[in-house]
Amino acid sequence: MTDKYAQLVNQGPGRNVAKKLGLPQPAVLRRYxxxxxxxxxxxxxxxxxxxxxxxxxxxxxxxxxxxxxxxxxxxxxxxxxxxxxxxxxxxxxxxxxxxxxxxxxxxxxxxxxxxxxxxxxxxxxxxxxxxxxxxxxxxxxxxxxxxxxxxxxxxxxxxxxxxxxxxxxxxxxxxxxxxxxxxxxxxxxSGTSGELAGDPDKPLAGKIAVVTGAARGIGAAIARTLHRDGATLVLVDVPAAGDQLAAVANEVRGTALQLDISREDAGQRIVEHAAQRHGRLDIMVHNAGITRDKLLANMDQPRWNSVISINIAAQLRINEALLSSKHFRESPRIVSVASTSGIAGNRGQTNYAASKAGVMGMVRATAPHMAALGGSINAVAPGFIETEMTARIPFALREIGRRLNSLQQGGLPLDVAEAVSFLASDAAAGINGEVLRVCGQNMVGA
Incomplete structure (x- = not known):
């Protein structure tokens, strides 16, 4: 999704008009x-x-x-x-x-x-x-x-x-x-382990990574970024997204696994797929998530349960399978995608905020178990990111969401992916149990 306002006030007559009227002028960010x-x-x-x-x-x-x-x-x-x-x-x-x-x-x-x-x-x-x-x-x-x-x-x-x-x-x-x-x-x-990559442009060279919810949006951006940084990929999404998943997998030269992660055996199937194709698994990225927004007074059981099941319960079950597997033992990394909604809350998102706050709690509690394996687990908490989901927000609310941070603009899926790649690298081994917010310094709750 394009921020047309930011384009307008950063070039030509629009820049001069914005300056005279004192309107926000989001800067073009320096990206890698x-x-x-x-x-x-x-x-x-x-x-x-x-x-x-x-x-x-x-x-x-x-x-x-x-x-x-x-x-x-x-x-x-x-x-x-x-x-x-x-x-x-x-x-x-x-x-x-x-x-x-x-x-x-x-x-x-x-x-x-x-x-x-x-x-x-x-x-x-x-x-x-x-x-x-x-x-x-x-x-x-x-x-x-x-x-x-x-x-x-x-x-x-x-x-x-x-x-x-x-x-x-x-x-x-x-x-x-x-x-x-x-x-x-x-x-x-918090730890002294870790090693800077010999090639800063390929910090994940030789690593085997799984990304859930990889068919589009932030998940697809994570897949492309991990591939750019040297990782070999297994991409997971629901069967209904099979065509999109296959397209992304072909683009990054990875394999596609059509799987509903809320299944009881999802973790075992992910481990088996990675082991059969690559002999091991180094990095697990929990990106898959859904929203089913309603004011709590109007919240029904299916909306509540589906969000909790996919956004946090599935991660817990998959992590249990990972931690018990012999194929997830070589300085393993887990990175979960949380949300600033889990920090500050958001109207109409009691179920979503509970699930994303739950992700952060899970990360902190799992950190000692990962450290015992010589690994780490961390979370990335995005703020307003330009995705298909935020494109559906009504115009006025969307503009407020974009501007309500220190950088006065929405982030890109790439920005979330860059943080995931950093935390998944061997160099970040001494960082464990952390939540890194990718929100442009959101003015509320961050």
Whole structure:
């Protein structure tokens, strides 16, 4: 679905009219293309800790242009604030305010990334206050950025260094065009495992991945993105979508499995198919989902039960089959597609919101079991994404949904797929039990 308003106000006379009237002018986002530079312009690393020094050295080894002090009026591709040793709220001033002077020099599509510690690990009230302060600072700053720039944060559990593999993977993701519609969000690195891909353009090379609900929309975008990133695919959808599923499978050179995932034996059939074709399964992407919207006062049993069955109960059963299978043992990854509706709720979606909140609860509770296998499970929570479903929303509500985030536009299915691919990679092995919102920093609940 095309955002015709965004096209209108970004070119020709429409741009001038929008500017004069003070109308929203959504920026054209910098999205990833294979072979493009990681970031456009120098990176300013602000911070005086050993972690800041080590991170700067690592970025230099990536052949990036790194600054430790701002050069007046020099356009910057990114600003990284290393706040890994703040112990009191007064400690925030020194790294933050000097960087603030450089915000006007941030290029269109630039990035601001904080590196900090979780307040929950702090050993004093002052340290907890400082660490939680980073959260409020970054989320507010992200709402001030313009020109398609984004602000996100990496939280390092105590004992995890800024140069640990998954911290570097998260930094690469946030700096790149892969994170175009991720804004005002944090990801926590809790483990030291992981390894950056030798080829950044093929982070899933050699992996076997299953994607459910893959016949169209976000599922098809996930399939195309995982294929682009090197994975071999098994695509799953209901028999009624067989023709569309076959078309996507042919496009990505994968295999199609027509299957209703709400069947009791769905998990076993998925494992058997992957094992017979490829000998194992490395990545499971739970994307399949439905909506059956009604106000709760008008909700009937079929609407409620069908949404719960497909959106969460099916995932639970499939995961049980995966965790008990010998074919899902080599650093396995599970990525589930949740929704910001499960975080903030949505009128007329009590069943859908319950199911998507349930996905997030499942992810957190399953994380220790995946860690025991040397694997991980995470969720991606999309906001307003331009799909066939959102195209059916009445015009006025659709426009509100599009503009009600810091980037003032809807995301693309590709944006969700990029986050899924990142979390499915070996480099992200130290990230487990997390929910990453792909919502442009939705103004409600995110």
């Amino acid at each position: 293309e294979p072979g493009q530079p990681l970031i456009n312009g120098p990176i300013l690393v602000q911070g005086s800790t050993a972690g800041a020094d080590a991170l700067s050295a690592e970025l230099l080894s990536w052949d990036l242009d790194v600054r430790r002090h701002a050069v007046p009026r020099e356009k910057l591709g990114a600003i990284i604030l290393v706040l890994d040793e703040v112990a009191h709220p007064e400690d925030l001033e020194k790294p933050i305010l000097p960087a603030a002077a450089s915000l006007r020099d941030l290029a269109a599509g630039g990035r601001v990334v904080t590196v900090s510690r979780p307040a929950s690990d702090a050993d004093s009230p002052a340290a907890a206050a400082a660490r939680q302060g980073v959260d409020g600072f970054l989320r507010s700053l992200a709402k001030e950025l313009r020109g398609g720039a984004t602000g996100n944060g990496i939280i390092l559990r105590d004992g995890i260094e800024p140069t640990s593999p998954s911290a570097l993977a998260a930094l690469r993701f946030f700096l790149s065009g892969r994170s175009a519609f991720v804004d005002g969000q944090f990801v926590t690195v």
